Amino acid sequence: MKLFYQSMGVARRSGAGLYAQSLKQLLTRSAAPGTTIDVYGLSEGAAIADQYRYLEHVDTQEILSNGLRAEQGGTMPS
Numbered sequence: 786m787k788l789f790y791q792s793m794g795v796a797r798r799s800g801a802g803l804y805a806q807s808l809k810q811l812l813t814r815s816a817a818p819g820t821t822i823d824v825y826g827l828s829e830g831a832a833i834a835d836q837y838r839y840l841e842h843v844d845t846q847e848i849l850s851n852g853l854r855a856e857q858g859g860t861m862p863s
Contacts, residue, residue: 786817786820787823791825805826809822
């Protein structure tokens with residue numbers, strides 16, 4: 786099984802950071818054997834929507850696009 790995990794706290798280019806690595810380890814340990822989990826973050830500068838409603842709307846658009854792209858089996862932006 787392959788799962789898509791959308792993180793609100795990982796910037797797309799910060800996959801090597803402590804938070805991103807810890808999240809990936811936690812998800813891997815929690816998944817059933819044979820399950821792969823792809824973790825995706827938001828664009829750099831995003832994920833601050835809790836303070837501004839417009840930015841929440843922008844983040845939501847990106848999250849929905851990411852989910853639809855993953856569902857269709859397409860590649861995610863790097």
